[in-house]
Amino acid sequence: MLSRLLFFKPPKAKASCIRNYAHGLNLGLHASSQLRPRHLVPQFRRTLTSITSNNILKPPPAGLQSKARPPTTVSWRRRSATASTRPLYASRAFASRGQPPFPPSIRTADLTTIDLLLLQADDQAEMRKLHHAASTQGFLYLKHHDIDPSFLFDLASGLFSLPVSEKMKYDMGRSGHYFGYKPRGSQYIDANGTPDKQEYFNLSKDEILGEAKGAKDQPHALRSQWDNLETFTRQSHETALTLLGALSAGLKIDPSLLLSRHQLERPSGDHTRVTWTPPGIDDNAITFGGHTDFGSITLLFNQLGGLQIINPEDEEWMYVEPRPECAIVNFGDSIVKLLGGRVHSGMHRVVRAPGDQSRLPRVSVAYFMRPNGDVQLKSIMPDDRSSTQAKAMTADEWILHRAVHRNTMNYKGRDSFILSKGTEHRDLEENNS
Numbered sequence: 001m002l003s004r005l006l007f008f009k010p011p012k013a014k015a016s017c018i019r020n021y022a023h024g025l026n027l028g029l030h031a032s033s034q035l036r037p038r039h040l041v042p043q044f045r046r047t048l049t050s051i052t053s054n055n056i057l058k059p060p061p062a063g064l065q066s067k068a069r070p071p072t073t074v075s076w077r078r079r080s081a082t083a084s085t086r087p088l089y090a091s092r093a094f095a096s097r098g099q100p101p102f103p104p105s106i107r108t109a110d111l112t113t114i115d116l117l118l119l120q121a122d123d124q125a126e127m128r129k130l131h132h133a134a135s136t137q138g139f140l141y142l143k144h145h146d147i148d149p150s151f152l153f154d155l156a157s158g159l160f161s162l163p164v165s166e167k168m169k170y171d172m173g174r175s176g177h178y179f180g181y182k183p184r185g186s187q188y189i190d191a192n193g194t195p196d197k198q199e200y201f202n203l204s205k206d207e208i209l210g211e212a213k214g215a216k217d218q219p220h221a222l223r224s225q226w227d228n229l230e231t232f233t234r235q236s237h238e239t240a241l242t243l244l245g246a247l248s249a250g251l252k253i254d255p256s257l258l259l260s261r262h263q264l265e266r267p268s269g270d271h272t273r274v275t276w277t278p279p280g281i282d283d284n285a286i287t288f289g290g291h292t293d294f295g296s297i298t299l300l301f302n303q304l305g306g307l308q309i310i311n312p313e314d315e316e317w318m319y320v321e322p323r324p325e326c327a328i329v330n331f332g333d334s335i336v337k338l339l340g341g342r343v344h345s346g347m348h349r350v351v352r353a354p355g356d357q358s359r360l361p362r363v364s365v366a367y368f369m370r371p372n373g374d375v376q377l378k379s380i381m382p383d384d385r386s387s388t389q390a391k392a393m394t395a396d397e398w399i400l401h402r403a404v405h406r407n408t409m410n411y412k413g414r415d416s417f418i419l420s421k422g423t424e425h426r427d428l429e430e431n432n433s
């Protein structure tokens with residue numbers, strides 16, 4: 001791996017040098033599956049640290065700094081590789097799990113498929129396609145990623161079959177704290193306060209990377225997978241950064257505007273979520289009500305159907321068919337606010353899995369990328385500057401706001417429902433942002 005890194009030229013300009021070096025770092029990481037930045041020779045690590053600390057990346061605040069890890073977060077491109085030169089995609093292993101097929105007769109959303117390899121190769125047409133998908137449906141399929149969520153699907157049954165009293169030791173509660181366990185029924189799904197039907201664990205990026213103070217303990221099923229969780233977190237974040245970089249190109253803005261607001265090493269609400277819905281749900285039941293995601297980019301991994309989005313043409317709900325070789329990507333409220341409404345945060349919900357799939361427990365895995373916690377959620381677009389001087393909620397405040405108001409125990413009628421909504425209800429939202 002070192003010989004690969006030495007091919008890279010010494011730094012020229014700040015931004016490009018960071019990309020080249022971090023790019024090289026990533027190439028090394030992926031070429032040699034289990035190598036991580038902490039395995040780099042100290043000399044190279046020092047070089048990277050001094051480059052990145054040169055006013056482009058702010059170091060994390062004291063107390064949150066990782067001793068072993070250089071900040072590598074500005075990269076968004078890796079050197080392109082063709083499908084034939086790349087190792088077996090993790091998603092292929094994820095594909096063969098023998099679940100009943102998604103029923104072919106069901107109406108599904110016709111989402112654009114974006115090729116991550118083409119984005120990494122700076123393919124202009126693919127970047128335009130990404131921009132178009134982001135600004136219309138706000139949902140897309142992403143192929144040729146190398147994120148492997150299969151270990152989380154494997155551990156889900158053991159994790160969620162723990163006694164409720166055991167899982168409740170990790171309860172996230174009702175205060176808006178958003179990491180830990182969410183029991184079934186603790187969020188409501190509609191204006192009447194109907195409880196949801198799924199449980200999940202949210203695992204903080206900062207805790208997984210060892211950078212959060214006071215990190216919570218975790219059940220053994222998760223704790224024993226910490227290395228895999230770290231790899232999953234890093235790869236998901238890196239993939240989301242690639243999307244942000246390519247989207248910036250589509251929007252013709254300086255990529256650092258978005259990249260500097262989504263740094264891996266900065267404290268943020270990013271997390272991995274493993275969701276479990278038991279079989280035996282009533283036909284037509286909604287297990288997770290219509291919502292938009294709070295953050296910037298969600299990478300979702302599904303084996304079973306059940307996810308639905310609203311068709312912008314006729315406003316009807318349509319299934320999103322799981323494609324095991326693809327992640328489902330959607331854009332959330334935070335990036336809508338940062339880009340002054342130039343992308344769409346798609347409304348979605350989850351219903352019982354269709355057909356024979358409904359006989360299985362439904363597991364889904366997601367990585368939620370959010371802005372750094374202290375980022376103000378207002379437009380960063382150069383054209384919007386004059387209208388965005390007022391102070392806005394920070395990314396952390398926005399999570400708190402939405403999470404508190406979704407909690408069943410905080411439900412006080414329609415007003416609570418209105419307060420729980422995101423950017424899909426712009427008229428409502430203007431009153432609470």
Ligand SMILES: O=C(O)CCC(=O)C(=O)O
Pocket residue numbers: 273275288293300302306307348349350364366
């Ligand atoms: O389970 C799914 O397919 C989607 C879950 C979801 O929308 C969420 O957790 O925000």
Ligand SMILES: [Fe+2]
Pocket residue numbers: 291292293348
């Ligand atoms: Fe969602």
